[in-house]
Amino acid sequence: xxxxxxxxxxxxxxxxxxxxxxxxxxxIDTGGADDLVDAPVVLKLELLQHTGSFKVxxxxxxxxSAGSPPLLVAASGGNHGLAVAYVAHRLGLRAEIFVPTTAxxxxxxxxxxxxxxxxxxxxxxxxxxxxxLERAQRSGALMVPAYDCAEVVAGQxxxxxxxxxxxxxxxxxxxxxxxxxxxxxxxxxxxxxARIVSxxxxxxxxxxxxxxxxxxxxxxxxxVAADSLGARRVGxxxxxxxxxxxxxxxxxxxDDIRRTRRLLWTRLRIAAEPGGATALAGLVSGVYRPxxxxxxxxxxxxxxxxxxxx
Amino acid sequence: xxxxxxxxxxxxxxxxxxxxxxxxxxxIDTGGADDLVDAPVVLKLELLQHTGSFKVxxxxxxxxSAGSPPLLVAASGGNHGLAVAYVAHRLGLRAEIFVPTTAxxxxxxxxxxxxxxxxxxxxxxxxxxxxxLERAQRSGALMVPAYDCAEVVAGQxxxxxxxxxxxxxxxxxxxxxxxxxxxxxxxxxxxxxARIVSxxxxxxxxxxxxxxxxxxxxxxxxxVAADSLGARRVGxxxxxxxxxxxxxxxxxxxDDIRRTRRLLWTRLRIAAEPGGATALAGLVSGVYRPxxxxxxxxxxxxxxxxxxxx
Numbered sequence: 001x002x003x004x005x006x007x008x009x010x011x012x013x014x015x016x017x018x019x020x021x022x023x024x025x026x027x028i029d030t031g032g033a034d035d036l037v038d039a040p041v042v043l044k045l046e047l048l049q050h051t052g053s054f055k056v057x058x059x060x061x062x063x064x065s066a067g068s069p070p071l072l073v074a075a076s077g078g079n080h081g082l083a084v085a086y087v088a089h090r091l092g093l094r095a096e097i098f099v100p101t102t103a104x105x106x107x108x109x110x111x112x113x114x115x116x117x118x119x120x121x122x123x124x125x126x127x128x129x130x131x132x133l134e135r136a137q138r139s140g141a142l143m144v145p146a147y148d149c150a151e152v153v154a155g156q157x158x159x160x161x162x163x164x165x166x167x168x169x170x171x172x173x174x175x176x177x178x179x180x181x182x183x184x185x186x187x188x189x190x191x192x193x194a195r196i197v198s199x200x201x202x203x204x205x206x207x208x209x210x211x212x213x214x215x216x217x218x219x220x221x222x223x224v225a226a227d228s229l230g231a232r233r234v235g236x237x238x239x240x241x242x243x244x245x246x247x248x249x250x251x252x253x254x255d256d257i258r259r260t261r262r263l264l265w266t267r268l269r270i271a272a273e274p275g276g277a278t279a280l281a282g283l284v285s286g287v288y289r290p291x292x293x294x295x296x297x298x299x300x301x302x303x304x305x306x307x308x309x310x
Numbered sequence: 311x312x313x314x315x316x317x318x319x320x321x322x323x324x325x326x327x328x329x330x331x332x333x334x335x336x337x338i339d340t341g342g343a344d345d346l347v348d349a350p351v352v353l354k355l356e357l358l359q360h361t362g363s364f365k366v367x368x369x370x371x372x373x374x375s376a377g378s379p380p381l382l383v384a385a386s387g388g389n390h391g392l393a394v395a396y397v398a399h400r401l402g403l404r405a406e407i408f409v410p411t412t413a414x415x416x417x418x419x420x421x422x423x424x425x426x427x428x429x430x431x432x433x434x435x436x437x438x439x440x441x442x443l444e445r446a447q448r449s450g451a452l453m454v455p456a457y458d459c460a461e462v463v464a465g466q467x468x469x470x471x472x473x474x475x476x477x478x479x480x481x482x483x484x485x486x487x488x489x490x491x492x493x494x495x496x497x498x499x500x501x502x503x504a505r506i507v508s509x510x511x512x513x514x515x516x517x518x519x520x521x522x523x524x525x526x527x528x529x530x531x532x533x534v535a536a537d538s539l540g541a542r543r544v545g546x547x548x549x550x551x552x553x554x555x556x557x558x559x560x561x562x563x564x565d566d567i568r569r570t571r572r573l574l575w576t577r578l579r580i581a582a583e584p585g586g587a588t589a590l591a592g593l594v595s596g597v598y599r600p601x602x603x604x605x606x607x608x609x610x611x612x613x614x615x616x617x618x619x620x
Binding site: 023024025026027028029030045047048052265268269270271303304307308310 | 333334335336337338339340355357358362575578579580581613614617618620
C-alpha cells in the first residue's frame with residue numbers, strides 16, 4: 001500500500017468511475033435558534049448511501065480500478081464488509097468477508113443477505129484482517145482494504161467533491177475519523193480551500209494520536225462508536241492527506257455522541273449510527289466553535305445501527 | 311371555511327410568508343435495478359421537516375396570514391398538533407391542542423414538550439374537533455384547522471413548489487392523502503402540468519370515496535396509517551383542488567404500507583411513519599405503474615412513528 005495521499009485528479013477519476021453506481025446523497029440546511037445547533041449548518045446525509053454508509057464509494061473505486069476481478073476479499077464486520085458485499089453483488093462478483101466473532105449479528109446478517117461468504121475468525125479486526133490477507137494472497141483474489149489504500153481513500157473523497165457541487169461556499173467541514181479513509185479523501189479534495197475538522201471519540205483517537213506522534217500509532221479502542229470508528233491505527237494515505245491539508249483534530253465524549261444521535265432523531269428524523277453522529281457531536285458539544293457567520297458543513301456518514309434505542 | 315381551491319398565487323405568497331421558518335427538505339434520486347423500485351424515482355424527504363412532517367408549512371401560513379394572534383387552538387393528537395405547538399413555540403404564542411384520549415402517548419408527550427396546553431377530550435378526532443371549535447369561538451383564539459382551510463392547503467402546496475425548483479422535469483407525483491391538505495396544495499401548484507396520484511390505504515379512502523361520490527363523504531377508518539391519514543372525510547379546498555387537477559386516486563393495502571416502510575429503512579435508512587411510506591407503496595405494490603422513462607416523484611411526508619419496529 002502506498003502512503004501517498006490522493007490528489008484531486010484521483011478523486012475526479014474516482015467520481016467518473018463510480019458515477020451512476022452510488023447515490024448522490026442530499027444535503028439539508030439546518031440550524032439557527034431552536035434547531036440542532038445555534039448556528040446554521042449544512043448536513044451531508046451520506047447515511048442515505050447504498051448500504052447505509054459512504055463505504056461503497058471507496059469499495060467501488062478500488063474494484064473498478066482493478067478491472068472487477070471475479071473474487072473480492074475484505075476484512076470487516078461492519079460498514080466496509082456490507083459495502084464490499086454490495087459491490088460484489090451488483091457487479092456479479094464473489095466476495096469473501098472475514099469478520100471477527102465479536103461483530104454484531106445484524107451486520108453479519110446484512111452481509112450474508114448480499115450473498116457474500118462470511119468467515120468468522122478471531123475476536124478482533126486485526127485477526128480478521130490477517131486471515132483475509134492470507135486468503136487473498138493464496139487465492140489471487142483482490143483485497144479491498146477498509147481504508148489503508150489509495151483507491152479507497154480517493155473513492156471516499158468523492159463525498160467531498162459532491163459536497164462542493166452542492167454547497168460551494170463551505171468554509172469548514174467536520175468529519176468523523178476511524179481508519180482515516182473518509183477524512184483523507186475529503187481533506188485531499190478540499191486541501192487549502194476549507195478547514196477540515198476531524199472529530200473522534202476520546203475512546204478511539206487514531207488521527208488525534210497520530211498527529212500528536214507525527215506518524216500513525218496504535219491506540220486503545222473503547223467507545224460507543226467503536227463498531228464504525230474503532231480502527232486501531234489510522235491508515236497511511238489518509239494520514240498523509242490529513243497532514244498535508246492541516247486537519248484540525250478534536251475529541252468528543254461518548255455522552256456527546258449519544259446526545260447528538262438522539263438530537264438528530266428528535267429534531268430531524270435522521271437515524272444515524274453513533275459513528276454517523278460523531279462529526280456533528282463536535283458542534284453540539286461545543287468542542288468546535290465556529291466564528292459568527294462561518295459556513296459549516298457536517299458529514300453524517302452512516303446509519304447502520306438498530307433504531308430501537310432512539 | 312371556503313371550498314375554493316388555492317391557486318398558484320396563494321402558494322407563492324405562502325412560500326414568501328414561511329420562507330426561512332421551514333426547512334427546504336432535500337430530494338434524493340433512487341431506483342433502477344436492485345434499489346427501492348425498478349424505475350428511477352425522486353423522493354421528496356419531507357419527513358425531515360420541523361416536527362417530522364409537512365404540517366408546519368400549513369400551520370405557519372395560517373397563523374402568519376392571521377397576524378400571529380396570541381392564542382392558537384387546534385384539534386389533533388398527531389402531526390398537526392405537533393406542528394401548531396411548534397409554530398406557537400417559535401412565534402411566542404400560546405397553543406391549546408385538543409386531543410382524543412386515544413392518541414398515542416408519544417405524540418401527546420411531544421406536543422407538551424413544545425409547551426402547548428393539551429386537553430384530552432372524547433375518543434375520536436370528531437369530538438376533539440368539536441371541543442376545539444367551541445373553545446376557539448368562546449376565547450376568540452385563532453382556529454388552525456388540520457386541512458379544511460384554504461391557508462393551510464396553500465401552505466402545504468409549498469411542498470409542490472419546492473419540488474418543482476428541485477426537480478423541474480417531474481411528470482408524475484405520488485402523494486398520500488388523509489384530509490386532503492397536502493394533495494390539494496400540490497395539485498393546485500402542479501395543476502395541468504403533472505399527473506398527481508393520490509395514494510390512500512383501503513382502510514382510509516377519503517379522496518377515493520369523495521371522487522366516486524362527486525363530493526366529500528364520510529368513510530370508515532381502519533388502517534395501520536390511520537394516525538396520520540385517518541381523517542373521516544376529505545376537506546373542501548383539498549377536494550376542490552384535486553377535482554380541478556384531475557387527481558388519479560389509487561388504494562394500497564396495509565401490508566403494502568408496512569412492506570414499503572421496511573424497504574425505506576433497509577435500502578435507504580429513511581425512518582418513515584406508515585402514512586409517510588404510503589405514497590411510495592403505490593409504486594412498490596405495482597398499483598401505479600409508470601411508463602418506461604416516466605419521471606416520477608414521491609413525497610415521503612412524515613416520520614413520527616417509533617422506529618423500534620423497523
